[in-house]
Amino acid sequence: MNRPLSYDECNCFALRQAARYVTQIYERHLAQVGMTAAQFTIMAKLARRPESTMLELSEQMVMDRTTLVRALKPMQRDGLVVAKPSEQDSRLFLLSLSAAGERIFDQAVIAWRAAQDEFEKKFGRARAKALRAELFSMTV
Template sequence: MDENASVPFATTLHVRDHCLCLHVQRAARALARRFDEALRPVGLTNGQFSLLMALNRPAPPSLRPVADLLAMDRTTLTAALKPLERRGLIGIVTDPADRRSKLLSLTPEGRALLAAAVPIWQSTHVAIEATLPGDAPETLRTTLRELA
């Protein structure tokens, strides 16, 4: 690698203005801050809300489908589960069908907290979508699904 090599500032500006990854990251951080603030009264972050919602299923899932849904690796998911487990919001048990696997479920406290958080999420979501023109929210969702 050439230590004297440099990238022109014009390239920096081009990347700043055109990089899809940068723009998606910035938007994601702004949305995350907005949902974090909205969910603060019930003691959740947007990530914790998404995780609790991912566990809101008829049957307890194992780590893999939850990690896949949230686009997390299993190690990151395991770390994110610990505070929720300490708070008594989720249960983690060994899968009787496969002792190497864990099953995740909402506790009654977790279900109650999620039920309290959903109206906050709904009103925040409606307010955010109202700032976008016409079909932009659905177009954005479709585009992001295609990228994921």
């Protein structure tokens, strides 16, 4: 006989619940510049590594390509992200922030810092740093 499921023993449930809680903090701050947390992370990756291919970006984000395409479409439509064909392979497109995207990203960084500060005040700076290290170790 199976024993009843206890959610307090489920790693997935705990991580998803925590992710929703943390995402709500960041979403509240980033909304001030009209951006979601997912859009911010994509823009941060592109700011750090311009001219990334879709495959490179999806691997860096640990995100399937379909989900990434859905997230990128409004950013491309709004002129924040541009795609240009690769000189080596015209079937590949290189993604970068546009000038407008860079300006919005600069504004978003200020909102992100406020969210980061709020989280670290609630959770503790040292604990937040240790948590990030532990979580990143799972996907790197």
